[in-house]
Amino acid sequence: MTDTVKFMRVEGNDLPLPGYATAGAAGMDLRAFLPDGSLTLEPGEVVMISTGLSVELPESTEMQIRPRSSMALKQQIIIPNSPATIDEDYRGIIYVGLYLLGGDPVVLNHGDRFAQAVIAPVLKPEVIEVRELTATERGSGGFGSTGKG
Structure with a gap:
């Protein structure tokens, strides 16, 4: 198995490639590719956000696409099928579904870190x-069979 992950940008994507915020981070931050500038998530709404990237994973x-903890806990934004799976043979654009649980509308801007990839x-x-x-x-x-607490 190789340790190289290859990303290909869609035309017009000048955002940084996914990267690790710290040396010990397990997940790479993914950024929202929103060429129109921004998108407003309304409470109870599910939207698909483009990363503007396709990927080639090692064999x-x-x-795994997961929520960023700050967005989930502070803004109540989750990924409904979390963790979402991108298979090694998928070559299309990576989209991430976001769901705003409640509260006030949230504006997501082009380039915002909005999910993480592990x-x-x-x-x-x-299989037998x-x-x-x-x-x-x-x-x-x-x-509950193992008890409470």
Whole structure:
């Protein structure tokens, strides 16, 4: 596996490529490609925001698109299908869905950092059918089965 991620800009995109804000950051900041300048998100509205980029990922990886914590906690903007997955063989423009949970409308400007991308390994195990599974202490206990707190 190579450690190189290749980005291609759409015509007119002069924004910085995705990058890490600190040496220890797990996610690369993605910027909003809004050639018209800005977009207003209304409460309860879902919008698709272009990054103005296409990507070529290393083999056996995916790009997970996640909310930026500051936008989620301070402005109540989430990514409805978070984490969104960009597959290694996708070559189209990367769009990110945003949903404003509530509160006041929020203006997103061209070039604003609005999401983050994490490159993660993908396992592709053999899929088989069996008649029974190995028993565990938890068994089939689901939501809340391990107790509170």
